[in-house]
Amino acid sequence: MVKKLCKGAYAGIIYLFLYLPILVLIVYSFNDSKYRGNWSGFTLRWYQELMKDRTIISALYNTFTIAILASLLATVIGTAAAIGIHHMKPRAKAVFMNMTYLPVMNPDIVIGISLLALFVWLKLKLGYITLLLAHITFNVPYVILAVLPKIYQLNPHLEEAALDLGATPLQAFFKVILPEIMSGVVTGFLLAFTLSLDDFMVSFFTTGSGVNTLSIKIYSMTKLGVSPKINALSTILFVGVLSLLIILQQRASNIKE
Template identity: 60%
Template sequence: MVKSALKKIYTAMIFTFLYAPIVVLIVFSFNSSKSRANWTGFTFDWYIQLFKDQQIMTSLYNTIMIALIASVCATIIGTLAAIGMQDMKKFTKAMVMNITYLPVLNPDIVTGISLMLLFIFANKQLGFFTMLLAHITINIPYVILSVLPKLKQLDVRVYDAALDLGATPMYAFRKVIIPQIAPGIFTGFLLAFTMSIDDFVISFFTTGSGVSNLSITIWSMARRGVNPKINALLSIMFASVILLLLIVNNRMSGDGGRKGKIK
């Protein structure tokens, strides 16, 4: 009984430590004053001013466009790479896997400066396109690591059976392989999208003047003091992520329930 109570208290403390700052941020996004210490009244003014701020809206557009394009490209490349790695010999596969882990383990500042030097060496002007290429590069390993476990669970005999029944390799790939590894592909896409939105260091080193995403804009605004518009922006981002997670969990639960009924 005591052990169970201690576990609950410990869990509550962990969640309080993690989410209390976010709750404070959301509460003060409705504060009528710019003060970060005193509550002076409830207002939606900061949210209204947020959508009137052209700099933030431009940064939001850049962030979403780069995140979407980079996630789609990284998901396609990463999925094909994972499928190719699955059939490699043990030593070759282990070597390629270690190389794949390097961008994940490598400090962001090293990756950011390396990519910046590469773009300068290739005579590419830093801007939207270079930031997009950088985001695709850093997201590919996360997609590979999400898809590989699903490929290990894949029953190759189903694919062989489809070929024996007259299906072409491409048709069998689309109708047999892809549906079975779809959860890993979707997870990799979500992870890539989240990493792209969250990234600051690599974006900072690979962008040029006049092009910035939300993380760079928030950093530049925070240097002049925390503007309540930042609180409003981060509150909306947090609510969007929570809504996305609820939709994904609801969909996965629904798929699991349908599979259970079929069985």
């Protein structure tokens, strides 16, 4: 009994440590005062001002469009790369797997500076395109690592059976292989989307003037103090993600039933 109580208390402390800052942020998004340490009453004006702030809305738009495009393209490239790696000989597979792990283990600042040097060498103008290419680049390894385990779980004779029954290689892939590894592909997409949405360091080095993501916009505001409008935006994002998770969980429960 005591052991269970200790485990529950320990888990409760961990979750409190994780979610208490978010709870404080949500509460102070309704604070009438600009100063976070001073509660001056309930208000919705920061949400209203958020909708009128074109710079924040533009940064939010850039953040989501880049995250969606980069995730989709990284998922396609990463899935194809995972299938290619799976069919390689053991020595070549080991080399390519080490190359896949390297960007994951590298600090973000190394990736950001390296991509900046590459874009300057290629004489590409820093802006939306370079930012998108950078996000695709650092997302691909995560997609590969998410898809490969599902490919390893496949029956090695499944594709051969489909080909023997008259399917073309493309038909075998889209109708037989892809449905079997779809959970890994979706996981890779969601992981890439989350990483792209959250990224600051790589974006900071590879963006140009006039193209801001939300993380860069918030960083630029820290010099003068972060506006409570950011609290309101963070609250909206948190509630949106939480709602999406609840819907997905509910759908998964209905499918199991």
